Amino acid sequence: MKKITQITLFVVASAMLTACGPGAKDTHPQQLLSKRIAIFKKFTKTLEPMGLVARDRKDYVKADFVAQALALQELSSQPWVFFSADGNYPPTRAKPEVWSKTTEFKQAQVKFQAAVDELVKVSGNADVAAIRTGVDAVQKSCKSCHDQFRSDTPGGQ
Numbered sequence: 001m002k003k004i005t006q007i008t009l010f011v012v013a014s015a016m017l018t019a020c021g022p023g024a025k026d027t028h029p030q031q032l033l034s035k036r037i038a039i040f041k042k043f044t045k046t047l048e049p050m051g052l053v054a055r056d057r058k059d060y061v062k063a064d065f066v067a068q069a070l071a072l073q074e075l076s077s078q079p080w081v082f083f084s085a086d087g088n089y090p091p092t093r094a095k096p097e098v099w100s101k102t103t104e105f106k107q108a109q110v111k112f113q114a115a116v117d118e119l120v121k122v123s124g125n126a127d128v129a130a131i132r133t134g135v136d137a138v139q140k141s142c143k144s145c146h147d148q149f150r151s152d153t154p155g156g157q
Contacts, residue, residue, distance in 0.1 A: 024091035065112035091154035
């Protein structure tokens with residue numbers, strides 16, 4: 001009896017997880033939402049190892065760190081074009097302020113890119129304090145922009 005209950009519980013849990021899957025699909029012909037999300041995921045994947053170095057959880061290896069900083073710098077200008085007027089459609093998590101407060105949104109982009117540029121400048125030296133400051137500035141810039149322009153739920157509300 002216990003084995004049947006465990007199997008039933010597993011089947012129910014699996015069905016629930018499937019129902020909570022990726023959610024609504026990006027059906028826009030140009031896939032603007034999917035394109036910007038893919039770039040933001042690359043931001044995270046590129047920044048995470050630098051964060052480990054900044055938190056003394058990973059050794060600083062100059063060549064690796066510089067390469068990651070340069071990769072982030074290259075990515076830093078890419079997603080913004082996908083926030084065009086026709087890029088505001090479900091299931092976006094962008095708040096309406098992205099389109100109604102364009103000056104502020106542009107300033108957030110500039111601030112982020114400046115923080116990334118500063119991180120690139122310090123990336124080649126082994127000064128962990130400077131690296132930590134640079135990584136922190138990039139992460140704070142990301143958080144600030146998310147707080148102002150990204151919703152926790154699809155639909156941007």
